[in-house]
Amino acid sequence: MEYRPIPRMPEAFQQPVTADEIEAICRRIFGPHTAVLSATELGTGMYNTTFEVTVAGQERPMILRIAPEPGRQFTSERALMRNEYASLPYLAELAPLMPRLIAADFTHEVIGRDYMLQTLLDGIPATEHLRAYPRSMWPVFYRRLGEIARRVHTVRGPSFGPVAGPAYGTWSKAVAASLEDIATDLEGADLDAADVRKVVAAALRHRTVLDEITEPRLLGGDLWVPNALLDHDAPEPTITGVYDFDRTWWGDPAADWTIRMVMAKSDERQAFWETYGPLDQSEDARWRQKVYEARHLGALRLERHRLGNQEGVRASYDSMADILAAVS
Structure with missing residues (x-):
């Protein structure tokens, strides 16, 4: 061997x-x-x-x-x-x-x-191959990603929370439990999690806003460029495969990692919305988006710690402070 x-x-x-x-x-x-x-x-x-x-x-x-x-x-x-x-x-x-x-x-x-x-799927990781195309062609990739994400988000589930459980009857309970788990992990790694716990308190205090989400939908959890494959020889970026759906859960599609990453920059990725469709832009939806960002930041802090990225860990506290000011 x-x-x-x-x-x-x-x-x-x-x-x-x-x-x-x-x-x-x-x-x-x-x-x-x-x-x-x-x-x-x-x-x-x-x-x-x-x-x-x-x-x-x-x-x-x-x-x-x-x-x-x-x-x-x-x-x-x-x-x-x-x-x-x-x-x-x-x-x-x-x-x-x-x-x-x-x-x-x-x-x-x-x-x-x-x-x-x-x-084994055919194709080349999109993180490598997308750069082989001129940036003018990148919107083709993001439009296709929007189609895929929309198909995931149309799947209805029985409850809120991770697909394998635990299951929660309301969205606010699922979000608060997820944030609590992240805070517990951060403290177990000797990192300050006070800001995450403040977000938990805000989420529970304003649970009625979170519980406007009444229908659990499937969230891919990690559907983004690193988990997509592209055709070797296609004249434009063509997705041939997607993988690593281990972070799926039932909830508000706006809470998905894919949505977070599309919203992170106003560049070619904005073509995603052409096929995915517009997000709810109401005041309550924008507040929920801040809570979702806090969850992403907490998870990122934990991952950066695991990878030894101490600068990234420190930066997460400044970003979380901005979120706290908006959700408290």
């Missing part, structure tokens, strides 16, 4: 797996006599440990994603792989663009971590 891991520091969040463990996983899925020809770790993701694996007798390479050990997962990022697994039936309309699930194992009998084996 040709084994090519990414060298990491011992304290890195993404912990390695051995060649023997990868072979054991593949034998679990394909049978005891399975021969793994190669396993190459991919460095594009920042949460799961991901390998492209080639197995004798299989036509194409496959993607093996291995979750962090349970003890290393934050409360606000609990069992993300299981959440993605629970989301797949609700993403059926995107099936032609998504990797197909070959197997999932949450038993921890082979390795003490969840893992999923998926088909």
